[in-house]
Amino acid sequence: MTIEKDFDITKPLWDLNTFYGRWRHYAWVTNPMSCFVYQKDILAAKQLYDDYRIGKVPIGTTREQLLRAKNLYESAFHPDTGELQNVFGRMSFQVPGGMAITGAMLQFYRSTTGVVFWQWVNQSFNALANYTNRNAMSPITTTQLGTAYVSATAAAMIVAMGCKSYWGKHANPLLARYVPFVAVAAANCVNIPLMRQNEIIQGVELTDENGKKCTQSRIAAAKGISQVVISRIVMCAPGMCILPVIMERLEKYQWMQRIKVLHAPIQVLLCGCFLTLMVPTACALFPQNCPIATSTLKRWEPASYELLKKNCENNETPEYLYFNKGL
Template identity: 25%
Template sequence: MDPNLLYWRSQGQSFFSRLRIWCNLLDPSSLLASDAEIQKARSLLVSGEKPNEEDEHAWTLSLSSVHADSGAVIPTVFRPPALLPISAPLVVASLVPHRGVTPALFWQFLLQSYSAGFNYTNRNSSSEQGQKPSLKQALLVVGAVAYATCAGAVPQIVIHRLGISAVPLQVFFRSILPIPLSAALASFNMYTIRSEESENGIQVFDSKGNPVGISKAAGEKAVRDTALSRAALLGTTAAVPNLLFFFLQRTRLFQRNSLLATPVRHMSAAIVLGLMIPVSFSLFPQLGTIERENLEKELQDAAVDGHLFYHRGL
């Protein structure tokens, strides 16, 4: 079992312990580390020595920059610490009530493209080692981005194509519909990009960390849990700023200074996104467990402790 997974097994079994770890790992300053520094930290951990306080920086670099299946360094823009700096402006811009359809499609395309790249890079790739990306996977990525881009711009398309001017309908399409839509598209993007994990299965491990086979059931559970966490991330990020704006616009301060509405909405969306990223990452363990009765029959005998472990991905 990879050292990163062993760390999550010993240190990240509760929600609050995972939250504490992620708050540390998401520090953007770790993005400044070179590949040589990361590989050096990795070699220190692979040597088999138990983690101690002196190795804290090495663990941070390994957990935030190295893929737990392949052992390869993750491209900088798709590392977990890069998610907030890159996605924040994209999320904020995609939630803005645009004046036209083209800007809405443009920002949705950028957001969905980055989300697809992040989901694909941080997937469980245990059953794909030594294989090149297939044409099917490429088509899934392109299809997911195209569909999510068009679906994400539906509120703007409906308003402008139908010429909706009624205030209640505009409020519905601009402030209410984007909340479930954002959550659904985030989940859809994850499910589609990582669908091969459900079809081909992922590596499962016994209680001693030894690989015992490939499980489709574990792959389905990994993708489902991660999709739920991504829906919580984007759904909450869309909901809180709209609810906050709804209450603030009734106050005298905002009634006298209507220009405050836009910056407050943008800032609140960025802040909520930043707070929700470590929370969403912590909802489910990185090293998940699947019970014996939920495994394939050929793998049930290997679950001597009643369950097996798997890498959930991110």
């Protein structure tokens, strides 16, 4: 198949101004199968992507090859820096990684050792994902990374153990199954803001619709981080809230009681089903190229607004500015 002359490999295939368009985009980009592609093939895809972007189209290249290169490039490389991301931190690894960890947290919620261990594993995984998908224009120090990791892990364990202790004495057995979700939600509220604290302290770069850097904003950083926190909680909520009810019902059947050794694999597979749907859904809740009204800067960040006016011709400021909120 030949390539259309107007095909732009850098532009999304769907309308990212709509939820459905974003959902289709993220379902495509976060396809977990891309995690199992050899690194040499990913680098070859990047080379083809870069060559086509500058007009060097290899003879015989088809549209399918370009789409494959685009898919691998956007799933594996950071949108800000163009650096190859750690495979375990990519959003495309959320399904295989998240299903294993979430399934284990839901299965071993009764044991104190199990709660502590799997909360630690989960926060280690989350810290890597948060760092990998941050706004890379705001660098973070090793000390800040360590603080974020330790704080989030401690928050998750304290909440988990507190809920386990209280609900174990005062609540029905079903409610105790929600200990992992409450702990994960609390830890996300700690982990993500701490991991990206430099964005709040220094502000994130804002650009106009053409990508020209105009100013910086701390309010924009807070907006982007809060949206990421909401997205991460929504991502895990259905699996961690609905699955306990399903397992509570299933475990009452005799045939389920005879296959207790399979309870953990069953929960892992069911978590995978939920995450396959929820990863693109959560990512699509808010645009990654997040808008912020210029009037907001004028009202709440006068210094940022003044810098914006200096960087605009004839002080004609755009109505909206944009920044990468991360995932």
